[in-house]
Amino acid sequence: MTETASAKRPWVAIVLSVVFPGLGHVYLREWLRTGLWLVLLFATAWLVIPPDLIPQETSYEAIMQASRNLPRDASFLILGLRVLNVIDAYVLARQTTRTDPVESGRQCPECGHDLSEADDDLTFCPWCATELESVEEAEADSRFKL
Structure with a gap:
């Protein structure tokens, strides 16, 4: 990072x-x-x-x-x-x-903290407790927005 x-x-x-x-x-x-x-x-x-x-x-x-x-x-x-x-x-x-932007690529959509070192299976941000989308849901959403 x-x-x-x-x-x-x-x-x-x-x-x-x-x-x-x-x-x-x-x-x-x-x-x-x-x-x-x-x-x-x-x-x-x-x-x-x-x-x-x-x-x-x-x-x-x-x-x-x-x-x-x-x-x-x-x-x-x-x-x-x-x-x-x-x-x-x-x-x-x-x-x-x-x-x-945080250069690691993965960040919380609410507070902006870097989540690259956090576990990939976390469903919430450890800093602000915002629910996180899974990687599959985020990719599916990005395909539909094109």
Whole structure:
């Protein structure tokens, strides 16, 4: 069984995006979106943060003082972009989970879990308990649909 993007968990993408913008997209292997979010966030910060607020030294106290002096509009704009980044990573992870097929070929029609390693004589999905069609019934149905 090969691992697909359907194994990506939305909550991991959320946590990574909260830690650093674009990191959730890196987890999802969305390289273009990662770059676009980083460019958007850094360009916004460069445009809205006054140059006189940028500290000359890189001490903790200097950085904290600069962040306290940041204009309210700039803070809200950067926060809004961070929130949109987290939402985008979550939505993308959910879409990827729902749309990517399992490559093994046999999956539950209800929950989508991979059933290739389950017993062939199972009549239900071990994850969601949905009744499964037998292989013969599925083949017969597919012949009639043509």
